[in-house]
Amino acid sequence: DLAAQWTNTLASTEKLNPAYGILLEGMLRAQVNRIFGNNVSLEDDLYPLFKGEYALAFSSLDDGGLGIGLTLTHGDPEGARQKLKKLTDGFSLLAAQFTPQLLEVTLPDGTVSRELVADPDSLKLTRETYQDLDIECVEVKSSVYGFCYAVTDELMILTNHSSLLKASIDALKSPDLTLAQSQAFRQGLSALSQVNEEISFVNLQSLAPLLQKTPWGQLLLPYLSPLDSATWVKHTFEDGMSTEGFVLIK
Numbered sequence: 001d002l003a004a005q006w007t008n009t010l011a012s013t014e015k016l017n018p019a020y021g022i023l024l025e026g027m028l029r030a031q032v033n034r035i036f037g038n039n040v041s042l043e044d045d046l047y048p049l050f051k052g053e054y055a056l057a058f059s060s061l062d063d064g065g066l067g068i069g070l071t072l073t074h075g076d077p078e079g080a081r082q083k084l085k086k087l088t089d090g091f092s093l094l095a096a097q098f099t100p101q102l103l104e105v106t107l108p109d110g111t112v113s114r115e116l117v118a119d120p121d122s123l124k125l126t127r128e129t130y131q132d133l134d135i136e137c138v139e140v141k142s143s144v145y146g147f148c149y150a151v152t153d154e155l156m157i158l159t160n161h162s163s164l165l166k167a168s169i170d171a172l173k174s175p176d177l178t179l180a181q182s183q184a185f186r187q188g189l190s191a192l193s194q195v196n197e198e199i200s201f202v203n204l205q206s207l208a209p210l211l212q213k214t215p216w217g218q219l220l221l222p223y224l225s226p227l228d229s230a231t232w233v234k235h236t237f238e239d240g241m242s243t244e245g246f247v248l249i250k
Contacts, residue, residue: 002050002072005198008236015239036090045083049074049156059164060209065144067164072156080156084149085136091147092123092138126162131169137162184248188231191246198234205229226250 014021029042040046052073059067074080105113126137130150139146139162148165150157157172159165171177179185185201204227211217211224232245 001052002054003047004051005236006050008241012241035094036087037094040087040090045086049080049083058210060206061144061161062163064209064213065161066210067144067159067161069157069159069164069168071168072158073154074151074156077151077153081151084151084156084158088136088138088147088149092125130166131173133169135162135165135169137165184229185231187248188229188246192231192233192244193235195233195235197236200232200234202230203228 010021010025013024025042032040032042032046049072052075054073055069055071057067057069057071059069061067107113122141122143124137124139124141126135126139126148128135133150133152135148135150137146137148139148144160146160146162148159148162150165150169152172155172157165157168159168179201182201182203184203188201189199204224208221208224211221226249228248228250230245230247232243235242235244
């Protein structure tokens with residue numbers, strides 16, 4: 001329950017200082033408005049989508065960019081589609097801001113004015129059927145910014161790129177493409193306490209290509225190269241949270 005996880009995080013933060021929780025949620029609200037517009041409500045449109053189980057995944061795209069995928073459960077396919085359509089419409093109106101272009105205007109007195117404006121031609125809108133599922137995408141060309149989704153009878157699949165959405169659907173259709181098939185994942189879980197909350201798993205070897213593109217990542221690579229994977233679980237209590245981890249060495 002991602003909504004409950006976020007609520008627990010806010011509650012724990014507020015125990016340190018009541019103002020911290022307000023600031024944290026305010027920052028989230030500002031980002032939501034920046035990406036989806038003022039017509040999208042954090043409480044009415046986003047939190048209801050996050051009340052079921054969830055899986056958040058990061059991976060490398062074919063062009064080397066960062067792929068982000070979020071899978072959520074739901075109990076109302078049509079309601080889920082309506083809310084995701086509202087998010088898509090809001091993103092479509094604002095996504096052009098991620099690739100601004102320089103606009104030059106000559107004023108009557110001959111002065112040349114330059115300003116950055118959103119480039120509407122940078123957007124790519126796609127609606128198609130893939131593996132019997134209707135998918136919709138709004139992508140910003142030549143960038144990692146995008147909002148794509150598909151809805152099944154039980155799941156909502158959201159990604160930032162159409163290729164990742166299709167790969168997620170392929171994985172959904174194939175029992176061989178599951179995290180449970182990973183020996184490192186199974187070994188990590190067997191070494192940790194059983195929880196019904198949040199489990200995180202990182203394939204450190206797959207992480208390397210993404211880290212190589214960042215200065216700080218290149219500094220970390222020598223230390224990560226002997227490691228195979230990392231798994232950790234989060235426990236939530238009435239008075240706070242704790243984590244427990246396991247690192248697998250090659």
